[in-house]
Amino acid sequence: MTPGAVSQQIQNLEDYVGAALFKRTPKGLLLTDAAQTALPALREAFDRLAEAASMLTAAVDGRRLTLTAAPSFAAKWLVPRLGKFEELHPQVDVWLSAGLELVDLSTGEVDIAIRYGGGRYPGLEVRRLIGETVIPVLSPDLQATNPLNTPADLAGHILLHDGSPEPDDSCPDWTMWLAARGVRGVDGARGPRFNQSSLVIEAAVNGRGVALAKRTLAQADLDAGRLVAPLQIATAVDFAYYVVHPKAKGRLPQVKAFLNWIIAEAEAHEAALLALDNGAGI
Amino acid sequence: MTPGAVSQQIQNLEDYVGAALFKRTPKGLLLTDAAQTALPALREAFDRLAEAASMLTAAVDGRRLTLTAAPSFAAKWLVPRLGKFEELHPQVDVWLSAGLELVDLSTGEVDIAIRYGGGRYPGLEVRRLIGETVIPVLSPDLQATNPLNTPADLAGHILLHDGSPEPDDSCPDWTMWLAARGVRGVDGARGPRFNQSSLVIEAAVNGRGVALAKRTLAQADLDAGRLVAPLQIATAVDFAYYVVHPKAKGRLPQVKAFLNWIIAEAEAHEAALLALDNGAGI
DNA sequence: CATGGGCTTTAGCTTCTCTAAACGCTATAG
DNA sequence: CTATAGCGTTTAGAGAAGCTAAAGCCCATG
Incomplete structure (x- = not known):
């Protein structure tokens, strides 16, 4: 950014608002009273913008994990276990959307889906979780x-x-x-x-x-x-439960962490069932 | 603004934040959850920006009148009378800066100056107020x-x-x-x-x-x-008191109103002095 | 009087952003 | 089942905006 560019932008802005923003003194630029007055509000506004933008980009910088799961699986299996994941990764905000649509995955809105079905999810990374x-x-x-x-x-x-x-x-x-x-x-x-x-x-x-x-x-x-x-x-x-994600999402650290975690949970779950059934003679 | 332009801007923004902002459905666009969440903060931020901008442009849209006067004149003559002007024009915020510099006028920061001097203010509109x-x-x-x-x-x-x-x-x-x-x-x-x-x-x-x-x-x-x-x-x-303003400012309604008002006040003041002096025989 | 800092001006190039028009998809009507 | 309308996207090209580099200006300082 050259000084000239900044100078031009300042003048455009002054023309736009129709008021001087800087006093030109021999020693340099000084904010006018009007600019001084507006400054705190402007700061706050831009801070809010940054905040809002970071809400939008939270997924990218590892702070948000967006899941979708079949409603029943979410209620009966996933949610009771999610607390453990959140304890392991407290910096990650988990957004869980219970619903039947898989389409969210292709829009990029959702990082990981857990679906009950036949295991055919073309174009997506698939791992069988539980029968x-x-x-x-x-x-x-x-x-x-x-x-x-x-x-x-x-x-x-x-x-x-x-x-x-x-x-x-x-x-x-x-x-x-x-x-x-x-x-x-x-x-x-x-x-x-x-x-x-x-x-x-x-x-x-x-x-x-x-x-x-x-x-x-x-x-x-x-x-x-x-x-x-x-x-x-x-x-x-x-049918079985599958964990599914777009290949591109696989690089996100929160996605990797969740996949590892849920696969381990699923294996523990199936092992516990097996033990139960052997004991019960099913 | 063509739909195409909007479409491109949306896509640029989505690329920039690295997340989808809209769900593309057969019936149209819908905000994603992330966008929904960020929306109130964004609204607020932009409202703040508009507010701050209106602070800067208040002078232009008739809501602010920026005055500068010699400190003594401000204290002893102007301020005691300013209340009357503000009653007549309650929508105008008067910003009074008491100081000795006339330079503010050329920067456009000040609308009207009241100066004590010889009446020579080249390049500015001048009216003698009071001897x-x-x-x-x-x-x-x-x-x-x-x-x-x-x-x-x-x-x-x-x-x-x-x-x-x-x-x-x-x-x-x-x-x-x-x-x-x-x-x-x-x-x-x-x-x-x-x-x-x-x-x-x-x-x-x-x-x-x-x-x-x-x-x-x-x-x-x-x-x-x-x-x-x-x-x-x-x-x-x-020396006398002169009211001075850049010619360009003369079009602003608040400037016109103030000039009319202060000239009338000055005339009333001098008339009152004259009556006093005649009575006292000065 | 020369020097240097700080800001502005100017010209030209690069980049962005807009428009117009064609395209694609889905839902609805005939 | 095809036609059509609604909605959004894509594309190419024109236009505008923003940036850089370099010269210029002004004032203060040595």
Whole structure:
């Protein structure tokens, strides 16, 4: 920046505001009273601009991590664990957007997505996190008053339906599940239906009936004793949870850190399940 | 502004901050979460900028009038009357700078100057406001304890000197004044000296002695009974008060309004003096 | 009277930013 | 299913703005 350029800019600005901003003295430039008066407000305004700009660029300089996840996974699996990540990386602000759209990834707005699906995400970096099974669950209270010890006991229960709009043919609904186990005399279409897996689980926790729940999502409630799975019949499904990100985002330190962390969490989760199942003989 | 230009600017800005600001949806543009978050701060910042800019341009849009006047005139004549102008024009903020420099006028920082001098202000619009005389004054208390009824009585008084640095040969100091009246045995150089006319007057009000005061400046104190002028010998001087402004400023509504107002005030002032003097027989 | 600092002026080049027009995509109407 | 309208983007080119380098000015200092 040459002095001439600065001089020209000052004069343009003075013409623009129609008032002198500097007193030209033999010893140099001095701010006029008007400029002095406006100076603090200008400083503040530019500080605010810088602040606002840094909000926009926070993602770039490692201070923000924007996640998107399926709502149920976010509620039942991710959020309960996120605190650990934030403890490990307190300088990172995690922005979690629960929603069904994957499109955010291509707009660059979101750094990492965790999706439930078949694992086909063209153009994106994909890592399989956790598999999924479905298993009938109910609340311990309900189990006490109206025990579910064999599939046939379902006849005396309200069935809670997971109506998540997933195109997963391998994932059984109650009708398929009952048919596969030869249960008769139970209408697998009756009962309340929820468009999110987490809501079905919540309904079951509240004792409203028996849910055919995704186990990954129900596990925390099972561990906590808010749910029981007396039948111990888990059916594996094709879909699984995948962590996905645009290749370009892989260089961001907060993205690398999160990927490492969530993969380790997922492995711990699956190892714990395996131990449980061996113990229980599933 | 064509849509294309806007589009390009948006993209430049997104490249600059390194993050998407808009979601491109089939129905149109939507702000991203990051942009939404930064938006209030940005709004505020730009509001502040506009505010600060309006501080700078206040002079142009009629809301500010910047005056400069000799300090004594400002204190003793202008400020006591300024309230009336501000009542007449409440939307105008008056900025009064008391000082001796005339240079401010050429920098455009000041709209109007009121100067005491010979009336030669090349390149500027000039209007004579009020003439000036000098007259011995003292406080009523002092007059009561130590009467001043003839010039010879000055021998028993402390003389207060106006040491304003004016190149007005016609303006008498005590030495000249005493000599002109044939007073002997009084040392016209003794006594306290003040570099501002208003301070001399203030000293006289406080009873410290007899001032050879500028009457225009002392009149308010005479009217209020804080000073008396028992000798009633007023000596006219060559200098006078002039209101001066750059020609370009003459178009500003606040400048026009002020000129009209101060000229009327000056005429009222001189008319009142004339009436007084006729009544007193000066 | 010469020197030097600080700011401005000038000319010319570079860079940015605008316009105009074509293009692409999606939703709606016929 | 094609046509059309709405909305945003892309492209090329013209125009404006901003920068640099160098000369110029003014005042203070030695």
